[in-house]
Amino acid sequence: MERYGVGMGDLVLIATKGGAFEGILMPRYEFADEEHIVVKLKNGYNVGIRVEEVDSIKVLERHEIWRKERPEFERVTGLPKVKLIGTGGTIASRVDYRTGGVSPAMTAEDLYALVPELKELADLSVENLLNVYSENMTPSLWSRIATEAYNALKGGFSGVVIAHGTDTMHFTSAALSFAIENPTGPIILVGAQRSSDRPSSDAATNLIAAVRVAIHPEVRGVFLSMHYGLDDDLIALHRGIRVRKNHTSRRDAFESIDEEPAILVRGDRVLLRRTFPKGEMKLHAEFSDQAFLLKFFPGMEPEIVDYLVERGYEAIIIEGTGLGHVSSAMIPKLEEAVEKGVFVGMVSQCIWGSVRMTVYETGRELLRVGVVPLEGVTPETAFVKASWLLGQGLKGTDLAEAMKTDLRGEVLERRLSI
Amino acid sequence: MERYGVGMGDLVLIATKGGAFEGILMPRYEFADEEHIVVKLKNGYNVGIRVEEVDSIKVLERHEIWRKERPEFERVTGLPKVKLIGTGGTIASRVDYRTGGVSPAMTAEDLYALVPELKELADLSVENLLNVYSENMTPSLWSRIATEAYNALKGGFSGVVIAHGTDTMHFTSAALSFAIENPTGPIILVGAQRSSDRPSSDAATNLIAAVRVAIHPEVRGVFLSMHYGLDDDLIALHRGIRVRKNHTSRRDAFESIDEEPAILVRGDRVLLRRTFPKGEMKLHAEFSDQAFLLKFFPGMEPEIVDYLVERGYEAIIIEGTGLGHVSSAMIPKLEEAVEKGVFVGMVSQCIWGSVRMTVYETGRELLRVGVVPLEGVTPETAFVKASWLLGQGLKGTDLAEAMKTDLRGEVLERRLSI
Numbered sequence: 089m090e091r092y093g094v095g096m097g098d099l100v101l102i103a104t105k106g107g108a109f110e111g112i113l114m115p116r117y118e119f120a121d122e123e124h125i126v127v128k129l130k131n132g133y134n135v136g137i138r139v140e141e142v143d144s145i146k147v148l149e150r151h152e153i154w155r156k157e158r159p160e161f162e163r164v165t166g167l168p169k170v171k172l173i174g175t176g177g178t179i180a181s182r183v184d185y186r187t188g189g190v191s192p193a194m195t196a197e198d199l200y201a202l203v204p205e206l207k208e209l210a211d212l213s214v215e216n217l218l219n220v221y222s223e224n225m226t227p228s229l230w231s232r233i234a235t236e237a238y239n240a241l242k243g244g245f246s247g248v249v250i251a252h253g254t255d256t257m258h259f260t261s262a263a264l265s266f267a268i269e270n271p272t273g274p275i276i277l278v279g280a281q282r283s284s285d286r287p288s289s290d291a292a293t294n295l296i297a298a299v300r301v302a303i304h305p306e307v308r309g310v311f312l313s314m315h316y317g318l319d320d321d322l323i324a325l326h327r328g329i330r331v332r333k334n335h336t337s338r339r340d341a342f343e344s345i346d347e348e349p350a351i352l353v354r355g356d357r358v359l360l361r362r363t364f365p366k367g368e369m370k371l372h373a374e375f376s377d378q379a380f381l382l383k384f385f386p387g388m389e390p391e392i393v394d395y396l397v398e399r400g401y402e403a404i405i406i407e408g409t410g411l412g413h414v415s416s417a418m419i420p421k422l423e424e425a426v427e428k429g430v431f432v433g434m435v436s437q438c439i440w441g442s443v444r445m446t447v448y449e450t451g452r453e454l455l456r457v458g459v460v461p462l463e464g465v466t467p468e469t470a471f472v473k474a475s476w477l478l479g480q481g482l483k484g485t486d487l488a489e490a491m492k493t494d495l496r497g498e499v500l501e502r503r504l505s506i
Numbered sequence: 507m508e509r510y511g512v513g514m515g516d517l518v519l520i521a522t523k524g525g526a527f528e529g530i531l532m533p534r535y536e537f538a539d540e541e542h543i544v545v546k547l548k549n550g551y552n553v554g555i556r557v558e559e560v561d562s563i564k565v566l567e568r569h570e571i572w573r574k575e576r577p578e579f580e581r582v583t584g585l586p587k588v589k590l591i592g593t594g595g596t597i598a599s600r601v602d603y604r605t606g607g608v609s610p611a612m613t614a615e616d617l618y619a620l621v622p623e624l625k626e627l628a629d630l631s632v633e634n635l636l637n638v639y640s641e642n643m644t645p646s647l648w649s650r651i652a653t654e655a656y657n658a659l660k661g662g663f664s665g666v667v668i669a670h671g672t673d674t675m676h677f678t679s680a681a682l683s684f685a686i687e688n689p690t691g692p693i694i695l696v697g698a699q700r701s702s703d704r705p706s707s708d709a710a711t712n713l714i715a716a717v718r719v720a721i722h723p724e725v726r727g728v729f730l731s732m733h734y735g736l737d738d739d740l741i742a743l744h745r746g747i748r749v750r751k752n753h754t755s756r757r758d759a760f761e762s763i764d765e766e767p768a769i770l771v772r773g774d775r776v777l778l779r780r781t782f783p784k785g786e787m788k789l790h791a792e793f794s795d796q797a798f799l800l801k802f803f804p805g806m807e808p809e810i811v812d813y814l815v816e817r818g819y820e821a822i823i824i825e826g827t828g829l830g831h832v833s834s835a836m837i838p839k840l841e842e843a844v845e846k847g848v849f850v851g852m853v854s855q856c857i858w859g860s861v862r863m864t865v866y867e868t869g870r871e872l873l874r875v876g877v878v879p880l881e882g883v884t885p886e887t888a889f890v891k892a893s894w895l896l897g898q899g900l901k902g903t904d905l906a907e908a909m910k911t912d913l914r915g916e917v918l919e920r921r922l923s924i
Binding site for chain 2: 221222223225254255260334335337338341377381383384385386387388389392395399407408409412413415416436438439440441443448449450471475
């Protein structure tokens with residue numbers, strides 16, 4: 089690219105042995121691999137071109153937003169104050185309507201320049217707290233983000249928006265839900281799936297919706313702001329405690345599990361579908377790294393449980409099959425683990441629905457040896473909850489009782505009939 | 507129950523301190539626990555009654571089907587021959603329209619008595635091969651089922667229906683898809699989710715649809731027959747290689763992943779939505795138990811990989827986040843595993859969509875150390891495929907190549923734009 093003096097977002101004419109392509113050069117991370125460049129054609133499709141087949145690249149029009157100094161914006165006064173915490177990932181950066189591209193620094197001015205709608209909405213303060221891909225998040229980083237968000241609300245911000253990579257955003261949203269009891273305002277995680285085949289990235293729309301809800305006087309709690317369905321303008325805010333990334337690449341990758349999204353946003357309309365009770369805000373930021381999430385599969389050798397116990401894990405969350413089952417061969421090992429003081433909780437790898445371990449012999453046997461059914465808690469939230477309760481110093485029956493208790497609306501009520 | 511001389515399906519009048527209940531006594535496995543009995547009221551609702559609150563139980567009407575000898579049925583002659591293989595689980599047993607209940611033996615006569623529609627459809631031969639809960643299925647049991655199904659087709663049966671517990675039915679359907687190359691007819695797994703709040707169990711409807719497709723002259727391949735959506739009469743046949751149990755309790759718990767069901771059945775109408783190519787049928791029944799399915803979570807300690815390698819696993823299928831990622835801390839351990847000859851493949855815990863490891867630095871780094879992207883193969887199918895290829899004696903680059911190759915339609919094509 090440097091060789092041809094072109095940059096992301098430039099309108100280019102690329103001559104190849106197979107013909108010429110005119111379009112917008114897409115950012116590096118959109119490359120299928122190092123040997124391809126990707127150009128968005130006028131018809132909206134992206135085409136990947138092998139570098140070795142490129143004869144020449146001519147810049148037809150420079151995309152100045154990536155190069156120039158930002159103009160100074162006149163700040164609108166009297167707007168509600170919103171804290172924007174950057175943690176890394178696609179959206180924690182400059183967002184560009186034209187390419188959907190990002191670059192790795194972020195100031196309030198950058199955001200106002202790139203997403204002008206924000207200027208009229210909120211007085212943004214940006215804190216670039218972390219810069220990690222979300223697959224590198226850890227329980228101790230959850231603590232740092234929770235503390236920062238808590239301090240912002242405590243310090244008088246109307247709301248907090250957290251830019252986060254999407255891969256593990258639902259783990260972090262669950263973590264914040266536990267760590268911050270009764271937040272006095274909205275704490276909203278926002279990511280981008282970067283559907284590069286559309287003129288506007290989802291980053292901008294997700295972010296605008298997040299800020300719009302962050303300034304809403306009635307909303308309290310932890311949410312995750314992403315596209316809803318195939319509609320270009322509809323954004324869902326999912327409760328942070330009951331949401332999951334269920335698609336690798338779609339804009340509407342995140343889904344509320346066994347409930348509807350808490351809030352919908354379309355343009356400047358915000359539809360609240362719940363009430364958001366008040367309470368005294370408290371921070372409980374500590375997480376432990378001694379919880380393990382274990383997915384069961386047919387034929388799994390039970391010795392894996394010995395390993396986890398010997399290694400010192402204090403809580404094992406099992407993703408069982410169906411209503412909460414593992415093979416009979418696993419049960420004695422789980423019994424030993426429980427006898428040694430390890431918490432063993434059961435969720436279902438089905439994702440939807442609730443475990444119910446009284447229906448079949450296997451489930452009843454698991455209950456008998458002390459495995460705790462975690463009802464309709466999602467596997468990811470159950471793992472985060474165990475990590476948090478261990479971080480809060482809970483052990484033994486206290487831990488088991490707390491795992492069974494609905495602390496933040498994470499447990500869906502079980503029904504008698506299935 | 508014995509004390510009162512009542513049985514499943516009896517119409518009873520139960521007197522309690524809190525009032526009287528009239529309804530049908532539901533089978534034992536419907537009890538919420540040992541202390542409750544469950545009665546289906548006339549309005550269709552189930553009510554759980556604490557045993558200690560029961561003053562008396564009066565039988566108003568015996569449900570004779572559970573007690574009497576079956577009448578001899580006159581077999582309809584000239585019908586297509588279908589082999590029904592019982593493996594255990596709810597449906598591998600007597601199915602009772604009235605209670606949705608089951609009992610643990612099965613003959614063709616039982617089935618004709620309980621699901622009379624079958625009598626006009628097919629000449630059933632029943633083989634009670636196994637009697638295991640599906641969470642106790644293992645790779646070696648997959649081999650036995652595959653061999654039995656293969657022999658049935660080879661021996662001239664039009665089709666094979668396999669009654670199976672639902673918990674791991676999608677693992678077994680993937681296993682049969684690999685083990686039997688080019689089946690000459692339909693091989694259909696069928697289960698029941700036992701929605702006891704409906705007058706008819708889904709067992710009967712799923713089974714009728716399975717048999718209806720099992721006799722279809724154009725259908726070949728491995729499918730899974732279960733309810734589709736909320737419609738009482740609509741049954742979907744999902745391709746065994748791309749289906750997953752996505753709900754713990756709903757009748758429509760199974761979903762085709764990233765494709766539509768292959769066949770729909772409503773009453774006597776069968777809608778084929780694909781063609782089913784012919785080929786020479788071959789059996790490759792061996793599976794290995796040296797594959798491990800590992801779900802990644804934030805903060806996972808990389809030493810788990812050492813454990814799996816030391817324990818002798820020859821293939822590790824990682825359920826990564828998003829497009830196929832794990833933390834940076836895991837990568838050196840995975841590199842070591844690959845260097846020691848362990849196959850490491852990547853799928854996504856998102857369930858829907860495809861891994862695409864060229865987009866982000868983490869994915870490219872994983873590719874560099876030899877982790878193999880498995881595109882849109884579901885985690886469960888990827889695990890079964892690795893187990894099968896190891897069972898077929900493949901190792902090293904042969905194994906990696908075969909894992910990347912679309913052998914049975916398990917790989918969904920990747921798209922350039924995401």
